Amino acid sequence: MESGEINMIRDYISLAFDNLKHRGLRSWLTMLGIFIGIAAVVALISLGQGLQQAVLGQFDALSADRLIIQNAETGFGPPGSTAVTKLTEHDLEIISRVQGVEIAVPRLIRMGKVEYNKVASFKYIGDLPDDKEEAAMVYSTMNAKPIEGRLLTPDDRGKIVLGNDFLTQEEFGKDIRVSSKLNINGKDFEVVGIIGKLNNIIFNSVIIMPRKDMKSLLNIGDEMDTIAVKVSSTDVLVDTARNIEERLRRDRNEQVGEEDFTVQTPQQALSAVNTILNIVNLIVIGIAAISLVVGGIGIMNTMYTSVLERKREIGIMKAVGAKNSDILTIFLLESGLLGLAGGIIGAIIGLSLSFLVSFVANSYLGTDLLKIIISYPLLISAILFSLIIGAISGLFPARQASQLRPTEALRG
Amino acid sequence: MFFNVKSKNYLYFNYRNLIKPLLLNLNMTEIINLKKVTKYYHMGDNIVKALDGIDIKVSLGDFVAIMGPSGSGKSTGMNLVGSLDLPTKGNIFLDGKDISHLSESDLAQIRGKKIGFIFQSFNLIPNLTAKENIMLPMLFQSIEKEDREARAEKLLKMVELEDRMDHFPNQLSGGQQQRVAIARALANDPEVILADEPTGNLDTKTGEKVMTFLEKFHKEGKTIIMVTHDPQKALDHAKTIYWLKDGKIEKVTKKIKNKWKVVR
Numbered sequence: 029m030e031s032g033e034i035n036m037i038r039d040y041i042s043l044a045f046d047n048l049k050h051r052g053l054r055s056w057l058t059m060l061g062i063f064i065g066i067a068a069v070v071a072l073i074s075l076g077q078g079l080q081q082a083v084l085g086q087f088d089a090l091s092a093d094r095l096i097i098q099n100a101e102t103g104f105g106p107p108g109s110t111a112v113t114k115l116t117e118h119d120l121e122i123i124s125r126v127q128g129v130e131i132a133v134p135r136l137i138r139m140g141k142v143e144y145n146k147v148a149s150f151k152y153i154g155d156l157p158d159d160k161e162e163a164a165m166v167y168s169t170m171n172a173k174p175i176e177g178r179l180l181t182p183d184d185r186g187k188i189v190l191g192n193d194f195l196t197q198e199e200f201g202k203d204i205r206v207s208s209k210l211n212i213n214g215k216d217f218e219v220v221g222i223i224g225k226l227n228n229i230i231f232n233s234v235i236i237m238p239r240k241d242m243k244s245l246l247n248i249g250d251e252m253d254t255i256a257v258k259v260s261s262t263d264v265l266v267d268t269a270r271n272i273e274e275r276l277r278r279d280r281n282e283q284v285g286e287e288d289f290t291v292q293t294p295q296q297a298l299s300a301v302n303t304i305l306n307i308v309n310l311i312v313i314g315i316a317a318i319s320l321v322v323g324g325i326g327i328m329n330t331m332y333t334s335v336l337e338r339k340r341e342i343g344i345m346k347a348v349g350a351k352n353s354d355i356l357t358i359f360l361l362e363s364g365l366l367g368l369a370g371g372i373i374g375a376i377i378g379l380s381l382s383f384l385v386s387f388v389a390n391s392y393l394g395t396d397l398l399k400i401i402i403s404y405p406l407l408i409s410a411i412l413f414s415l416i417i418g419a420i421s422g423l424f425p426a427r428q429a430s431q432l433r434p435t436e437a438l439r440g
Numbered sequence: 441m442f443f444n445v446k447s448k449n450y451l452y453f454n455y456r457n458l459i460k461p462l463l464l465n466l467n468m469t470e471i472i473n474l475k476k477v478t479k480y481y482h483m484g485d486n487i488v489k490a491l492d493g494i495d496i497k498v499s500l501g502d503f504v505a506i507m508g509p510s511g512s513g514k515s516t517g518m519n520l521v522g523s524l525d526l527p528t529k530g531n532i533f534l535d536g537k538d539i540s541h542l543s544e545s546d547l548a549q550i551r552g553k554k555i556g557f558i559f560q561s562f563n564l565i566p567n568l569t570a571k572e573n574i575m576l577p578m579l580f581q582s583i584e585k586e587d588r589e590a591r592a593e594k595l596l597k598m599v600e601l602e603d604r605m606d607h608f609p610n611q612l613s614g615g616q617q618q619r620v621a622i623a624r625a626l627a628n629d630p631e632v633i634l635a636d637e638p639t640g641n642l643d644t645k646t647g648e649k650v651m652t653f654l655e656k657f658h659k660e661g662k663t664i665i666m667v668t669h670d671p672q673k674a675l676d677h678a679k680t681i682y683w684l685k686d687g688k689i690e691k692v693t694k695k696i697k698n699k700w701k702v703v704r
Binding site: 036039040043046047049050051340341343344345346347348349350351352353354433434435438 | 557
């Protein structure tokens, strides 16, 4: 009995499929709405996830036991570089004395004019602290490892280490190698090493210079752009951040909410970015939902037209013994199949589209930062969803078809 | 297993065929019985009396013609006889069972099993092949695919269209389409074949061929009901004729020993 019923369903599906095939172009046009919707969802979400991962990669540097303190900023750039007032030795001292702070490292990040092979370009310069321990912390934060030459030591003078972009991007028209000499703000520096590729875009394009060289080159006094703090354990991270905030506020006589500095924990930074990405995702899903609803209405429209056009056919089927439920089943299967096929084609188009976009974007930017993440749950739910949309859109037309009186239907 | 309607035997074995001669002799076999049947239609504010209290009895194995000019109510009569429609008043018995108040789905099930339709305009489904069209009535009786295919092929052979099996209706001539429709009418081995102006859209020669098939099925024991406006067709082929006029039965004639006699 059960296998019989399954066979019947199979026969009904093949009947519904024949009907769709017979209407050829019309079926394709009907599916258009659905597959544009599904393609949009799949492409945008795949890209969105790739984008999310690319952006989150920028935060790899933020280990769970690090804090960054910086003054209120006025512009867009590396942390601290656009602050009006700079952090001072005094601030550093306060921070160092807060309980839970294992080490507090002042950092400098500035722009410099770099000339090589008679080509000039502005680049970020980051300092390497004088203290060996602090220098080690900077390298470990960046996760920097040399692929050519060696890393800088605090004792080096007139030497620099370069981010990976200097090796891969031929901006200066001539290869930069270890022992190449770069002119920075009028002074020559020898390259001693190049760092392997990192997820963080800024780290890949930065020049690392010993602090003493950097200070004299750029006329920097006792100020610092950011202070990086390593806490004694991740458990005290939040408390330590709160304590630092409190001490600095008291020192500067500021009210809560009116601080001209920030203490950023990795979680805060991540959640800020995640909020933005989630908003982007919501917008994407909203657009896709609209397009799917339009697609569903398209299916409903086609099915209604089909009921009118095939009135006679429905009458014939009823005359030869089709029950209302048989007609309902056939019509529902037709609209469901439209949705399903639209969903599958849409998913394929969406995936190819997102691969194309990431390929174009990556080759334009010269990186492989934007990776497409194929999410099978996403694909499966997109296809299922379009099947359901198809079936729901077909429900009313199918009901109408099934309730036609045979005599009326046969009159055509 | 004996009661499994999906078994192959269902198609080829009909217990009633065994006792049919007996039933016929006892003259106790009414396959269709319309009792005081009235059908009204609403046309705007007017009520049209399409049929006004008619009685039609169709005996098993008879060849009945329902005769009348257009507007006589014969189409309405055919719809009611074929259980495509229900009467406003009166009762309809199909094979002894009152179907006047059945749900549409129950009607469909009974109709599919007991009545085979042949229409004036063939009414094949355009996107199905000849064979698939014949298989369709069996699908709605939940018969397995292999059985449906075998039966459809056999029926196509019978109407001499086995070489047109996979043709679509628009690839067939009118006469061929009507033969496919005839084969479809026989798909579920129904008791009754109901033909509505079966030769109306055909030329004389192909029309005669269709009539030959109906005669053949009649000889094989099927009950044939034919609706026509052509008295000559009715007189040539039928055994009983209901003459309809203005929604009423004018007279009923029967062919007894090759002579027509008015029986009512």
